[in-house]
Amino acid sequence: MPTTGLLTLRRLSGIITESLDTIEQVYTHAKMPLPSLDAPFDPADPAEAVRQDPVVMTAILNIMAATSQMSATLCNPVAAVVNTSMAFHISSCLRAASELDVADILREVGPEGLHVKDIAAPSNADPGLLARVLRLLATHNIFREVTPDVFANNRLSSVLDSKAKPPGVLVERRGERLIGTSGVAAAVEFFSDDIFKSSAWLTDTLLEQKDGVLPFNKAFGTEEPVFVYMQREENTYRRLRLGIGMQGMSQTEAPDVIFTGFDWGALSAGSTLADIGGGHGHLAMSIAQKHPNLRIVIQDFERTLDGAKILWKNSFPTHIESGMVEFQAHDFFDPQPLKNAAVFMLRFILHDWSDARCVDILQNLRDAAQPSTQLVIIERIIPFATGRPRRPPLLPNWGVGMAAFYLYDFDVHTILGGVERTLGGFNNILRRAHWKLDCVYHCVGSELSHIVGVPA
Numbered sequence: 001m002p003t004t005g006l007l008t009l010r011r012l013s014g015i016i017t018e019s020l021d022t023i024e025q026v027y028t029h030a031k032m033p034l035p036s037l038d039a040p041f042d043p044a045d046p047a048e049a050v051r052q053d054p055v056v057m058t059a060i061l062n063i064m065a066a067t068s069q070m071s072a073t074l075c076n077p078v079a080a081v082v083n084t085s086m087a088f089h090i091s092s093c094l095r096a097a098s099e100l101d102v103a104d105i106l107r108e109v110g111p112e113g114l115h116v117k118d119i120a121a122p123s124n125a126d127p128g129l130l131a132r133v134l135r136l137l138a139t140h141n142i143f144r145e146v147t148p149d150v151f152a153n154n155r156l157s158s159v160l161d162s163k164a165k166p167p168g169v170l171v172e173r174r175g176e177r178l179i180g181t182s183g184v185a186a187a188v189e190f191f192s193d194d195i196f197k198s199s200a201w202l203t204d205t206l207l208e209q210k211d212g213v214l215p216f217n218k219a220f221g222t223e224e225p226v227f228v229y230m231q232r233e234e235n236t237y238r239r240l241r242l243g244i245g246m247q248g249m250s251q252t253e254a255p256d257v258i259f260t261g262f263d264w265g266a267l268s269a270g271s272t273l274a275d276i277g278g279g280h281g282h283l284a285m286s287i288a289q290k291h292p293n294l295r296i297v298i299q300d301f302e303r304t305l306d307g308a309k310i311l312w313k314n315s316f317p318t319h320i321e322s323g324m325v326e327f328q329a330h331d332f333f334d335p336q337p338l339k340n341a342a343v344f345m346l347r348f349i350l351h352d353w354s355d356a357r358c359v360d361i362l363q364n365l366r367d368a369a370q371p372s373t374q375l376v377i378i379e380r381i382i383p384f385a386t387g388r389p390r391r392p393p394l395l396p397n398w399g400v401g402m403a404a405f406y407l408y409d410f411d412v413h414t415i416l417g418g419v420e421r422t423l424g425g426f427n428n429i430l431r432r433a434h435w436k437l438d439c440v441y442h443c444v445g446s447e448l449s450h451i452v453g454v455p456a
């Protein structure tokens with residue numbers, strides 16, 4: 001007679017087998033092989049699109065949740081918790097590998113790999129230490145140690161490859177190394193540098209609460225809010241990295257996911273889409289490339305807009321030449337100057353701020369809105385970790401399968417005092433700023449939802 005613990009493990013094992021069967025059926029039907037962990041990731045490979053099939057995505061979530069629950073049940077609990085307390089070394093090593101451009105260097109050599117002495121040479125890094133960095137990462141399936149001290153890219157490590165410039169250029173002109181890249185390395189370096197350093201102070205600020213003092217302020221020895229600090233001349237590289245990193249975060253999702261929610265095509269020709277706190281305006285650019293008759297206004301701080309101008313000049317110059325995009329320096333806590341917007345779009349803005357500050361932002365937009373203006377908020381809607389599991393005995397929120405929701409919650413807390421919200425949380429701030437929640441699109445293939453508001 002199996003014990004309850006074993007019964008649970010058997011049920012988890014059943015979920016894994018059933019989910020694998022589902023994945024196999026979908027790939028077989030599509031006549032595509034499942035991409036290998038040993039080969040570099042190629043977003044253009046049609047087999048990658050199969051992973052976006054909702055049936056496959058659910059099966060993957062089931063497997064991620066079930067395998068981590070199995071490990072947690074079976075492993076030495078003391079070792080598991082102690083190891084987790086050292087997980088920050090993975091972030092440190094990831095940043096080191098990214099900043100030393102290891103994935104770019106390994107691109108050319110293919111599956112044979114390269115000895116760590118040659119990987120370390122362009123940056124003059126200590127090969128012995130770099131081997132230990134890469135070995136820790138390889139142990140977590142990022143890079144592959146082919147033979148002792150010889151490393152190759154694999155599916156996970158290859159996403160750090162800028163694919164933009166040869167490695168020599170990356171080392172010699174560090175200030176420019178992220179320009180023109182997919183932004184994934186920029187995102188990884190922002191998280192494992194700015195956010196990681198801030199996060200180390202979480203407990204200190206919990207134990208000794210002071211108004212306006214966030215983990216970020218302790219870590220960087222400044223009283224300024226992060227976005228003010230980022231505008232300083234000496235923080236040009238950090239600011240550029242954040243802007244490019246925001247673009248990189250889009251790579252965690254299917255390329256066309258922005259078109260699976262709000263219907264941008266329903267806006268009439270010549271309508272103005274205002275990207276509020278738009279950063280480099282990469283998302284507005286994707287929308288305008290598909291709907292070039294839309295007029296785009298990107299609002300952000302002047303210095304952040306410098307990065308936007310580089311991106312648009314390089315990637316979509318015709319919209320600049322035709323005067324269909326405007327880069328407007330504007331602080332969203334000031335009255336909104338744009339009175340004719342069809343849409344105010346806010347992506348990754350409200351989660352940066354407290355409820356009171358969000359109400360100020362939304363009220364400024366409401367004061368400038370026409371009766372027909374729509375508000376499109378693009379963010380994660382955070383699920384509670386309780387409730388009835390969709391697949392018992394899995395955790396109700398799919399555990400590690402949904403980890404990003406709870407990780408980003410701490411990103412925004414540690415540097416900004418922000419918070420990821422439930423749908424009720426969004427409804428509350430909208431109501432207080434005299435907007436009415438009109439509808440919500442949960443985009444297929446995306447963790448982000450489009451929350452649409454109209455003037456109340």
Ligand SMILES: C[S@@+](CC[C@H](N)C(=O)[O-])C[C@H]1O[C@@H](n2cnc3c(N)ncnc32)[C@H](O)[C@@H]1O
Pocket residue numbers: 227246247276277278279280281283299300301304330331332333346347348349352
């Ligand atoms: C998390 S980023 C999101 C950028 C962009 N919406 C995206 O999704 O990639 C937040 C943006 O808000 C901008 N921002 C912060 N405070 C602002 C303010 N008071 N007025 C205008 N923009 C601001 C930052 O410069 C940054 O570009």
